[in-house]
Amino acid sequence: MLKNIRIVLVNTSHPGNIGAAARAMKNMGLSDLCLVEPRKFPHRDAEARAAGATDILENAKVVDDLDQALADCQLVVGASARSRTIPWPIVNPRELASIVAPLADDVRVAVLFGREDRGLTNDELQRCHHHVHIPVNEDFSSLNIAAAVQVITYELRMAKLSDVDEAKPQWGTDWDVELADNRELELLFEHLEQTLIEVDFLDPDKPRNLMPRLRRLFMRAIPDKIEVNVLRGMLTAVQKCTKGKES
């Protein structure tokens, strides 16, 4: 799906923005870049800001007008700062991703980004099926082009990934150790309680809410087996010191 999404930059003034957009695209797994009448391209600033995404720049198609950029695309979406004279179907980047994700693999999608200073013209916007608007701070709404490309391609990528990764491991990462089971936790809490009595921190006649508080704290962390072993090792070390004192 991501391979079939073309990013179209119209009349970009600053070549650095083209480079940064290429980098954002490659980071998110896109590769099809089309430049409509860029002011300066190729240019060293584009290379510099692309970091390692120079292949995207080298393969970019440079064209004279929008027709050439869009000819083979079935869905065209224009990035728009605000609604124009004629209201148009407008989506945010997440909604756009939810429109694009279910499309067949061979549907070609183009997302258009306009000029740094004044975006896309009304004519260009009217070539689009949808407009996509990033919900920016109203008091400071001018988003850098590469930043807009970053946000929109990120959403497209997230939509693609969410098809795949339903079963996510605990805490979002593969944990290296099995989680402790309930029996191990109960033994830990017994050990903790006993030790706290021995160091005179817990008065068995006036236990208050100490153990429930500690249980709640440790349970929230969902400890693994090694962590429980480490905690019990600490308690044993404390007990050894305490017994040393008494004898």
Added chain:
Amino acid sequence: MLKNIRIVLVNTSHPGNIGAAARAMKNMGLSDLCLVEPRKFPHRDAEARAAGATDILENAKVVDDLDQALADCQLVVGASARSRTIPWPIVNPRELASIVAPLADDVRVAVLFGREDRGLTNDELQRCHHHVHIPVNEDFSSLNIAAAVQVITYELRMAKLSDVDEAKPQWGTDWDVELADNRELELLFEHLEQTLIEVDFLDPDKPRNLMPRLRRLFMRAIPDKIEVNVLRGMLTAVQKCTKGKES
């Protein structure tokens, strides 16, 4: 909520990235920027890339170390390219937003971004409750810092916008106690380390991964102020016993 989120840039090399990050922040409605030992700041490249967000740069706090950046923060999250030696709870930007959105309005959150060439150090990552990872293309995973700030602040903003009606409190319940801030947690870990040395459980010459493991465990639970006080009370009780033995 967005006003209470601090973006912390650690050791940034290129002032242009600081400016672009400030612009991304302002676009998304954030304003609290903290710079830990920036290589060059203030700098004209930062001004240029900030576009109209110079107020964010002017109000940025420049500090010498991470302690000063994080002291008053209750939730600390580090941007991480991949999982490190010890796995840490890791979320994507959307999951991060779903954690941050339900927090009470006065909870201060810090999101840390590391150096251009090598990100955050292991020590810095171990100061964090969670790591946030942007699911990039594995073949080209080095994301520009400002682009990472853009994606994460975009998700935070989206969560805030969608979250007006459906706010679920942290841990699914209204918490009765304020969360501990970073300074309190660091004092707790110092106290814990000291006590473990005194009971001969931790060998300062061979610390292995003991403290990182314990940090990770307690950070996962996101302790509140009373819990931290209880833990420190326990440590003091243990120390009293140990000292009793020695004398």
